[in-house]
Amino acid sequence: xxxxxxxxxxxxxxxxxxxxxxxxxxGVGKTCLIRRYINGEFDEFxxxxxxxxxxxxxxxxxxxxxxxxxxxxxxxxGQETFRHLRKTSYPNSDAVIVCFSLDNEESLKNIHxxxxxxxxxxxxxxxxxxxxxxxDLREEAYKPDGFIKESKGLQAVKKHKMVTYLxxxxxxxxxxxxxxxxxxxxxxxxxxxxxKSFDDV
Amino acid sequence: xxxTFSERMDPLTPLSQQRVEEDRSVSRMQRLYPEKLRDxxxxxxxxxxxxxxxxxxxxxxxxxxxxQKKKLGLTPLFKKKEKTPQSVFGAPLTENGVSLMxxxxxxxxxxxxxxxxxxxxxxxGRKMKMLKEQLLTKGGDALIDPELFGPHDVACVLKEFLRxxxxxxxxxxxxxxxRQIRGLGAHADTAEEKGWYAQRKLSAVQLLIRLAPTPxxxxxxxxxxxLLKVAQEPETKMTPTTLGTIFAPICFLNRKATASDxxxxxxxxxxxxxxxxxxxxxxxxxxxxxxxxxxxxxxDVVKCQPEDSSEHPKMKKFTSGPIVNTNICYIDRKASxxxxxATNTQAELASLYAHVQxxxxxxxxxxxxxxxxxxTTTPVSSSKKHPxxxxxxxxxxxxxxxLGSTKNKNTEFSVLGSASSSASSEDSLVITPAMSNxxxxxxxxxxxxxLRESRPRQKRSHTQCGQGTSDCTPxxxxxxxxxxxAMALSPKENIPPPVLTSSTHKDxxxxxxxxxxxALPSCNSDxxxxxxxxxxNDKSAPEKAQAVLRKEGPKRADYCDIHLPIxxxxxxxxxSQMAVAEKEISYLPYQAxxxxxxxxxxxxxNARAVNDAPLRKCNGAGTPIVRRTLLQLSxxxxxxxxx
Numbered sequence: 001x002x003x004x005x006x007x008x009x010x011x012x013x014x015x016x017x018x019x020x021x022x023x024x025x026x027g028v029g030k031t032c033l034i035r036r037y038i039n040g041e042f043d044e045f046x047x048x049x050x051x052x053x054x055x056x057x058x059x060x061x062x063x064x065x066x067x068x069x070x071x072x073x074x075x076x077x078g079q080e081t082f083r084h085l086r087k088t089s090y091p092n093s094d095a096v097i098v099c100f101s102l103d104n105e106e107s108l109k110n111i112h113x114x115x116x117x118x119x120x121x122x123x124x125x126x127x128x129x130x131x132x133x134x135x136d137l138r139e140e141a142y143k144p145d146g147f148i149k150e151s152k153g154l155q156a157v158k159k160h161k162m163v164t165y166l167x168x169x170x171x172x173x174x175x176x177x178x179x180x181x182x183x184x185x186x187x188x189x190x191x192x193x194x195x196k197s198f199d200d201v
Numbered sequence: 202x203x204x205t206f207s208e209r210m211d212p213l214t215p216l217s218q219q220r221v222e223e224d225r226s227v228s229r230m231q232r233l234y235p236e237k238l239r240d241x242x243x244x245x246x247x248x249x250x251x252x253x254x255x256x257x258x259x260x261x262x263x264x265x266x267x268x269q270k271k272k273l274g275l276t277p278l279f280k281k282k283e284k285t286p287q288s289v290f291g292a293p294l295t296e297n298g299v300s301l302m303x304x305x306x307x308x309x310x311x312x313x314x315x316x317x318x319x320x321x322x323x324x325x326g327r328k329m330k331m332l333k334e335q336l337l338t339k340g341g342d343a344l345i346d347p348e349l350f351g352p353h354d355v356a357c358v359l360k361e362f363l364r365x366x367x368x369x370x371x372x373x374x375x376x377x378x379x380r381q382i383r384g385l386g387a388h389a390d391t392a393e394e395k396g397w398y399a400q401r402k403l404s405a406v407q408l409l410i411r412l413a414p415t416p417x418x419x420x421x422x423x424x425x426x427x428l429l430k431v432a433q434e435p436e437t438k439m440t441p442t443t444l445g446t447i448f449a450p451i452c453f454l455n456r457k458a459t460a461s462d463x464x465x466x467x468x469x470x471x472x473x474x475x476x477x478x479x480x481x482x483x484x485x486x487x488x489x490x491x492x493x494x495x496x497x498x499x500x501d502v503v504k505c506q507p508e509d510s511s512e513h514p515k516m517k518k519f520t521s522g523p524i525v526n527t528n529i530c531y532i533d534r535k536a537s538x539x540x541x542x543a544t545n546t547q548a549e550l551a552s553l554y555a556h557v558q559x560x561x562x563x564x565x566x567x568x569x570x571x572x573x574x575x576x577t578t579t580p581v582s583s584s585k586k587h588p589x590x591x592x593x594x595x596x597x598x599x600x601x602x603x604l605g606s607t608k609n610k611n612t613e614f615s616v617l618g619s620a621s622s623s624a625s626s627e628d629s630l631v632i633t634p635a636m637s638n639x640x641x642x643x644x645x646x647x648x649x650x651x652l653r654e655s656r657p658r659q660k661r662s663h664t665q666c667g668q669g670t671s672d673c674t675p676x677x678x679x680x681x682x683x684x685x686x687a688m689a690l691s692p693k694e695n696i697p698p699p700v701l702t703s704s705t706h707k708d709x710x711x712x713x714x715x716x717x718x719x720a721l722p723s724c725n726s727d728x729x730x731x732x733x734x735x736x737x738n739d740k741s742a743p744e745k746a747q748a749v750l751r752k753e754g755p756k757r758a759d760y761c762d763i764h765l766p767i768x769x770x771x772x773x774x775x776x777s778q779m780a781v782a783e784k785e786i787s788y789l790p791y792q793a794x795x796x797x798x799x800x801x802x803x804x805x806x807n808a809r810a811v812n813d814a815p816l817r818k819c820n821g822a823g824t825p826i827v828r829r830t831l832l833q834l835s836x837x838x839x840x841x842x843x844x
Contacts, residue, residue, distance in 0.1 A: 027322040055464050078323070079447055085463045106325050106353070113326055 018187035019072045020180070021089060021123075023115055024099030025107040026078030029133035032170040033099065034058060034075050037180050042170050055085050062181070064188040071184055090122045094187035095129065097179060102132045102148050102167065108156070116160050127186035128162040131179055135169040223492045230495050237498070239412060245491050246408040249401055250381045289337060291365040294416045298362070299423075301336055305359045306423050308345045314352035315434040320447055324357035332358050363424075363451045370424075370452045372417060378409055379453065383473050403480055404488035411487075418485075425481035432478055445474035452477070 022030045036042050038058045056075040061068060074093070076086045096119050100107035111130070119128060130153055138147040153165040163186055168175040230238045289298050308314060332350050336343050336358070345355060363370055371379060382405045386398025410418060428448070432441045449470040454463055477484065487495070557573060560566040 025323040027318045079321070082450070082463070082467075084459075088461070104322070106323060110323060110326065 016067070016069045017072060018069050018094040018184060018190075019074065019092060020095045020097060020183050020187060021074045021076065021093040022097045022099060023076050023086070023119065024078055024131075024133075025101070025104075025110050025115075028078065028099050028101035028104065028107050029170055030078060030099050031056075031075055033097075033131070033133060033168065033176060033179070034073055036170040036173060036176050038073070040173075042173075055082070055089055062184045064181075064185055067188070069184060069188055071180065071187075073180070087122065090119070093123055093126060094190050095127050095183040096123065097129050097131055097183055098162070099131045099133055100148075102134050103137045103146065105148060108132075108148055108152065111156060112159075120160075127183075127190075128160070129179065129183050129186070130157050130162050130165045132165070132167040133170065135167045135174055136171045139169075223487065223496065226499050227487045227492065227495050230498065238495070241491060241494055241498075242408045242411045245488065245494075246378070246405060246412070248490070249385075249405045249408075250378060290333065290362055291367070293368070294366050294370070294414075294420060296416050296419075299416050299419045301340065302359060302362055302420070303423070304336070304343050304345055305355050306427050308347070308355050309352060309359070309427055310430060311347075312434075313347065314355070315431060315437050316352050317436060317438050319352055319431050319437045319439060320356045320360065320428075320444060321439065322353045324351065324354035328354045329358050329361070333361075360447075360451065363420075367456060369450075369454055369456070370417065370420065372413060373455060375409055375413065376453055376455070378405075379470075379473055382406060382409070383469070402476065403483060404490070406477065406480070407484060407486060407488050408491065410484055421477075422485055425477055425484060428478045429481035441475035441478040442471065444478055445471040448474045448478075 022034060024030050032042060034056075038060055055077060058073045058075070060071050060073065062071050063069070074089045076082070076089055098111055098115050098119070100111050116128070119126065132148060132150075132153050138144055141147060150165075150167060153167070156162070157165040164182060166175050166179050166182070168179055170176060227238070289301055292298065309319070328350055332345070332354060335345075369376065382402050385402050385405070386395060389395040389398050410421060413421070428441075428444050431437050431439050432444055446467060449467045450463060452474055453470040454466055458466065554573065557566075557569060560569070
């Protein structure tokens with residue numbers, strides 16, 4: 001029984017896999033966001049937190065409705081240096097989380113100029129979620145002058161027809177789970193296109 | 202002017218004064234004889250790394266065409282640049298390109314520029330474009346307005362420039378060498394060992410950078426200094442490792458590599474870049490060995506420069522010929538000191554055992570393997586010691602200084618040759634031609650020493666040991682052809698002596714040995730081989746052997762090249778004798794600077810047959826020889842026919 005059931009189980013698992021890609025400029029907090037979600041920790045004071053990632057994948061089981069899914073979360077390197085590398089992690093993704101940093105205007109500009117065009121080109125019609133990271137910094141500041149207002153994010157979402165806009169803080173664990181849950185909900189709506197795609201990952 | 206300079210240096214300590222003097226002589230050599238210095242560099246590099254001939258030649262040949270190309274490429278590029286200024290980005294690295302980047306680097310070195318996440322955080326795309334245009338129109342004199350351009354913009358333009366070079370910053374050809382440097386000392390356990398390897402790594406990197414094209418040298422020099430500064434500033438939150446991740450693809454990634462290659466490469470090369478950054482200040486210092494050679498080069502030049510005539514033949518020989526001299530004595534004294542001779546022997550025996558086991562199943566080999574398994578035959582090696590054998594080490598040490606001198610070569614050889622035919626039933630020496638092949642490598646001189654000692658009567662009169670000569674030549678290079686001859690000795694009378702052919706008529710002292718394997722009576726050689734292998738069987742059972750290999754293998758990897766032949770011989774010469782001999786040789790006094798080995802750099806055109814003695818002589822690399830010999834052994838029919 002074990003063997004036959006295992007096979008069908010594996011197939012079922014294959015069907016339940018959804019790939020979520022996290023993109024954004026270097027240093028906006030992509031890796032921290034993922035680590036917070038996967039491991040539930042934020043290592044602010046360890047220097048490792050500042051190591052640029054090139055390409056990492058994490059998996060975590062999630063439940064949407066009554067169905068179980070396995071989320072494959074791809075952490076891409078924000079560095080332009082890793083451009084070639086990044087592009088291989090795009091195909092067959094089911095949802096994209098586009099990140100920028102609320103304390104860095106450049107990162108939002110790059111969303112418009114670089115990231116969204118790139119994603120639309122390489123993964124057409126993929127659901128995208130816009131995420132503004134480092135919310136804690138804006139909340140702490142006396143004057144939110146140097147920071148990006150929520151309205152700007154919402155504008156961007158409207159402009160590019162993205163799914164939603166969320167503001168998060170990996171430090172305080174604000175909205176982190178919600179980001180991934182929303183992404184998974186969107187991904188779950190899509191049918192599995194190509195099973196083979198995961199072998200590449 | 203030089204005088205005033207040195208006078209000014211007077212208040213310095215003698216050490217730093219010496220340092221200045223050394224630096225000056227190196228830069229003088231760079232200026233006057235760049236080819237020569239390059240040869241020296243590559244030779245020293247070969248001492249450290251295990252680069253086979255072709256790889257070393259790659260590094261060398263990379264030099265010549267690329268510099269030529271640069272010269273050719275400069276003009277068209279310049280013309281192009283006037284039309285389409287974009288072309289500097291994406292073009293090969295030239296002096297022009299480097300000078301264009303200088304303002305960026307200078308700007309980033311300002312303390313105000315050292316912001317958090319420098320080189321990591323992205324710049325503003327529009328501003329970066331503006332900055333690029335400004336650079337291209339104004340050239341290297343461009344002033345960067347700190348109001349307008351943030352440090353991240355500047356850093357990103359610099360990164361983009363480096364990223365768009367058609368080949369990695371440290372050049373495609375050198376990547377293999379850097380890969381090896383990374384591997385150096387990976388198995389070091391103690392802090393002391395690690396420090397030693399770190400030093401070695403640094404020297405290798407220094408040499409390698411010296412071999413890179415000039416623009417690359419410049420770029421690396423300024424870039425690494427900048428990165429060090431960034432890494433040292435806590436404000437930036439960047440460490441050598443994080444910078445290493447970002448710069449690894451820039452420095453090492455082949456531009457045609459696929460994404461998966463890149464993923465592997467980043468994790469692999471990141472420590473190398475971190476190493477470069479950490480040692481940014483020392484990168485362009487000259488390694489000690491090279492300094493010594495350069496100094497002695499100048500003393501040689503001064504010596505044979507009678508009256509300022511640079512056309513003097515001897516002078517010409519020094520400055521233009523392919524010959525470079527070295528003072529390096531590359532017996533690894535420390536390593537051999539630490540080495541337990543017995544375990545070393547066991548490991549090598551084990552490797553021989555493994556080799557025999559892995560031979561293809563020809564009838565001969567099957568027989569051989571059976572014999573190994575059974576171990577029924579009796580060993581030929583006698584355990585009896587000659588009464589005077591205690592003094593072997595001492596006397597070898599006494600005599601070794603003379604080994605290198607060329608004038609004795611012929612006499613020595615003939616002596617040994619005659620000794621071989623007459624003597625030896627009392628000796629424990631069993632050397633088959635195949636063994637001689639195997640042993641045909643640097644340090645086999647030891648055998649000769651031992652051999653000579655064990656037959657004191659026959660040849661003392663001939664060998665004219667110059668006890669007076671104080672400077673000793675390391676045995677490795679000069680002695681090699683002779684030692685080969687020594688190996689050729691066949692102890693049994695019924696084995697025909699090996700055929701000796703003179704390789705070059707000009708230099709009759711170098712003899713090439715061609716064992717007449719087919720002429721050997723098979724029964725006799727069988728017993729010999731069996732005896733040898735019996736020895737193996739006794740000393741190290743397969744399991745034990747494997748264990749030794751496992752245990753000692755990686756650690757020894759670096760110097761087994763030196764030891765291998767010796768221990769292979771130990772099969773034949775009684776082990777205790779050998780142990781003494783080996784120990785003594787390992788502690789040869791450091792060579793005095795005046796005693797000089799002539800080394801030729803590998804000739805590019807004629808990669809000669811492996812068996813060729815002159816090539817061995819030429820092979821400055823030294824290290825790869827044994828491996829090749831082993832390889833040769835495994836393919837040569839010699840071994841099979843003999844055994």
